[in-house]
Amino acid sequence: MLGTSLALSGREAPVVRIESSGHGTGADTPPSAPTTGASGTTGSTGSTGTAGTTGTTPATAPKPYAPSPPTRLLVPAAGVDAPVTGLGLNADGTVQVPPADRGEEVGWYRNGPAPGETGPAVLIGHLDTVHGPAVFRQLPKLQPGALIQVRRADGSTVDFKVRTLLQAAKNDFPTEQVYGDTPAPALRLITCGGRIGSDGHWTDNIIVLADLA
Numbered sequence: 518m519l520g521t522s523l524a525l526s527g528r529e530a531p532v533v534r535i536e537s538s539g540h541g542t543g544a545d546t547p548p549s550a551p552t553t554g555a556s557g558t559t560g561s562t563g564s565t566g567t568a569g570t571t572g573t574t575p576a577t578a579p580k581p582y583a584p585s586p587p588t589r590l591l592v593p594a595a596g597v598d599a600p601v602t603g604l605g606l607n608a609d610g611t612v613q614v615p616p617a618d619r620g621e622e623v624g625w626y627r628n629g630p631a632p633g634e635t636g637p638a639v640l641i642g643h644l645d646t647v648h649g650p651a652v653f654r655q656l657p658k659l660q661p662g663a664l665i666q667v668r669r670a671d672g673s674t675v676d677f678k679v680r681t682l683l684q685a686a687k688n689d690f691p692t693e694q695v696y697g698d699t700p701a702p703a704l705r706l707i708t709c710g711g712r713i714g715s716d717g718h719w720t721d722n723i724i725v726l727a728d729l730a
Contacts, residue, residue: 599642633669705726707722
């Protein structure tokens with residue numbers, strides 16, 4: 518269990534794990550290979566350097582949006598057009614995830630910034646569940662520059678562009694790179710990946726880092 522926790526505008530930064538695997542329905546599940554150095558990105562947190570920091574400097578940081586909960590996530594290059602619901606914390610300090618029977622749903626960590634607010638907004642989704650491939654099944658194939666759109670409850674849409682993808686072992690979650698302060702609105706999409714371990718679960722997290730477009 519990770520004990521690391523950061524302050525993020527007075528909010529707790531939890532560990533994220535998504536334990537699902539498609540070993541029961543694996544024929545349609547993306548293999549582990551695309552998540553190792555996927556799309557030319559770093560293959561582990563040990564080689565990411567400064568990838569976790571925003572590409573926007575404070576001097577040029579765009580104006581943030583007013584707070585408003587996300588309602589829908591669109592990632593055309595990954596085939597994502599999904600509803601978003603709020604997530605809290607489990608008793609062990611990990612973020613809640615959408616139930617396995619709602620694998621096409623994305624969860625927003627509501628104790629952190631909303632997409633469009635200053636700081637990193639965190640959205641979480643399954644790669645697969647026992648029911649088959651899920652909402653983020655194509656996420657590891659995203660390329661830098663891909664468009665991500667978040668629709669919000671106030672009727673606005675916030676556009677982001679993928680900067681890079683990270684892959685990290687679940688027992689070495691890159692807390693600073695995911696939750697660390699950013700001078701402008703930022704977005705993190707998190708799912709699972711790597712390989713299926715002896716416990717039947719994926720070994721790693723795949724993390725998309727995106728900046729305001």
